Amino acid sequence: MAGLRMSYLEAGRRALIEEMERDASVWALGEDLGRGGVFGQYRGLQEVFGPERIADTPISEACIMGAAVGAAMTGTRPVVEMRFSDFALCAVDELVNQAAKARYMFGGQMRVPLVVREPIGMWRSSAAQHSQSLEAWYVHIPGLVVVAPATPADALGLMKSAIRCDDPVVFMEHKNLWALEGAVPEGEHLVPLGRAEVARAGDAVTLVTWSAMRHVCLTAAESLAAEGIAAEVIDLRTLWPWDRDTVLASVARTGRLLVVQEAVQVAGFGAEIAATVAEALHGALKAPVRRLGAPRIPIAYAPPLEDRARVGAGDVAAAVRAMLAPGSIPA
């Protein structure tokens, strides 16, 4: 892998440029795209591709998503910008009842190949309507693919795969990662949907995570390593379909599973992983499966309050130590 480095934000931008250059049916629509998008993910693209393919829309989330459904049914591949995943809730009918169901209820007559970009996560005192991580909602919906990249390389490679996918893909970028720099392979870089990455190898415990929590888990794993605890960190990258083979193989080896998510822990996607592992590997577990996520409270504005909803590296390390303590029952 050569030494290209770019930000997470630039990686997503590059993916869109490459796919729009490759395929004339790819176009993007959303609010403020002509001025680069709210975070700059579309900077300069309207100058290159014109206002028809980088379409500035009214603040009409339902119509942005609904129009993308109609456009996807009619031979194009729209990339939908929802600005904040919180705003995509104004377009849930269009995504859940229309995009996700059309192929099935119309008996397979067509596909709905669209990507909806829904930036997630806590970011700089953004409070309850600009900070949520609702990925589990979409994983629950048959018909949708759900992706949550954590690195620039994955933002690039997964976005390109998502645009080429014939299914509607919910693509959840984390707002706190936009500036993250990382290595990206030169040349065409595609990351397959549905494949996890072992971000760090270890044999004492398996940490399963995704999105920004990958970096929190890696920090925790580093500090645990100093204590002689080798934690394996698996970044799922795609939440549906999720890579059960990689997770089950790892936990079969380590005997311990800790799922770490930024989202509210109750009924989060971590519960699905924990349940699956408990069902499949009950006899091989050396400790009960464990989850770490946010308490079931809205996300607050003031940092000391916002932090109550945040899972930190210290929390992860403490949970691992508790799981490894001889004879201890995790809290």
Next chain:
Amino acid sequence: MSASEAPDGAGDDAPDDRAVETGATDGAGGAASPEGADLGTANLDTANLDVPNLDTGRMLAHYRLMWRIRAFEETAVAAQAEGLVLGAIHPSIGQEGVAAAVCANLRRDDLLLSTHRGHGHTLAKGAGAPEMMRELFGRAGGTCGGKGGSMHIADFGVGMLGANGVVGANIPIAVGAAQALKLQRAERIVVCIFGDGAINRGPFLEGLNWAAVFDLPVLFVCEDNGFSATTRTRGVTAGAGAAARAQSLGMPAEVLDGNDVVTLDAAAREAIALVRAGQGPRLIEARTYRLSGHTAVDPAAYRPAEEVAAQRAVCPIMRLGAALCMAGIAEAALAEAEAAARAEMAAALAGARAAPWPEPAAAYADVQDVGDPRLGAF
């Protein structure tokens, strides 16, 4: 009358106050006034039936199509009573004029989006009655393989992009389809039909604004049957209706008598030509009347029987039949149209009755490619 002054059912005898002055052309006899507002004039005697230079060939085709729609739905309603049609169906009996006059002016490769009350539009766009009936029965060989039923009939082969179970949800989809056609530099257009209930949902405003802003090739048709499910729309709607709302966005719109097939056909033909010529989106508000209940099992006791009887006498089929008679078409030819339609739908019924259920494995097909449930125990 404002919405706040109009509790449920109030204003029934008020004269129609929703006509939009610009482009309002619903004075053709006033025979089929909406919601039974003018019951005194709702009869064939006062309808404007003597149309000079009536294109009898064209109108006879519309007449046959309307009978096919009527016969299809009456057959389906009877089959539901027998337990053969399984889920809810929403008949458009009495509204056939809109389907015939609008859809018959489309090319096969034009696109259509319809509603939960969409059998007529779908037949008029060219979908096959046998496949549609099998879909209503949930059988193999149905338009959607038995996976959609009445509310989710689509036939992409004839440009019918779907009925929809969510009121107004077809509007954003329609404008997106039109945007794709524009991106592709196609000369095709999109017609989006919705009911009067839909104009109170946000997607109506969002979609009309969108179509105007992007100057899209889409014709909106508000098929105004006067009822939002089982409530009179007038009592829950502020302002003058769909056309007035479109005009407030600068979109050309006209109010027409949806039961006057001759006039509506001419207006739809012109509107479609203008949309196809790149003149931007337009809207037609077609006033009609739903002779059936909201669903096939809704007795519609919320309206007087006299109102329904009066409207039945001036439904679009009766009116066009009378006009054709006056233009010299033999009664036998008209009777033959009905008989042929009933025979066609009887055959569709027999075919659906004999059709097998879908294979159970089909439940897992066409969910998605990535994460296909058939590839794992999901």
